[in-house]
Structure formats: structure tokens, C-alpha cells
Amino acid sequence: MRVLLDENLPLEFAAEIFDHDVMTVQGLGWDGLKNGALMQHAATTCDVFVTMDRNIPHQQHVVALQFGVILLQAHSNRIEDLRPIVNSLQRAILDARPGVLQVVGA
Numbered sequence: 001m002r003v004l005l006d007e008n009l010p011l012e013f014a015a016e017i018f019d020h021d022v023m024t025v026q027g028l029g030w031d032g033l034k035n036g037a038l039m040q041h042a043a044t045t046c047d048v049f050v051t052m053d054r055n056i057p058h059q060q061h062v063v064a065l066q067f068g069v070i071l072l073q074a075h076s077n078r079i080e081d082l083r084p085i086v087n088s089l090q091r092a093i094l095d096a097r098p099g100v101l102q103v104v105g106a
Contacts, residue, residue, distance in 0.1 A: 004025065048093050074106065089104050
């Protein structure tokens, strides 16, 4: 799966996700894009978009997206707080479907 990590996730988090083609918003030069423009760019780039932005489900019409969205819930976006949910994230990536939002974490 092609996985795109939002800019609110640390860059080193990409190394925690195995067996997938993981890209970052920053690595693609898309940091600073508003969510609507970011979703348009992501449509041709990824199968799964991973974020901690809790506004995504309220700002975007997720069911119309051409990729799955995974919303991570952790104490913070520090790598130490994200590592405990990596296994759940891996399973969610495998289950991801276009237009479906999954919530992973506490």
C-alpha cells in the first residue's frame, strides 16, 4: 500500500511502518497545504492517508475520497507516544478502503 503521513506526524515515524511504500507530506514538498488541497494531491499519490488531525472528518467529505483515512489518537505526536499503536496502525493499513475513516489508538 502507498501510505502518506500527514505533516503533523514526526518524519521518523515513517521508519516504524514496514512492508508499505511510506511517503511524508514534507518529503513530497506539500507541507503547508490546506487540507482540501492536500486531499486533492493525495488522491493521485496514496492508498491510505494517516493523520492526527481530528478536524479531517469534519472538514472533508471522507466517503468521497479515493483513499482510506486513518486517524491516529495518541497522547501526543511524539514518536514515543506513537510507537505503542504501530501494530494497530499496520492492521488498519491492510484493512483500509477508499472513503473509509478508521480511528487507531486510545
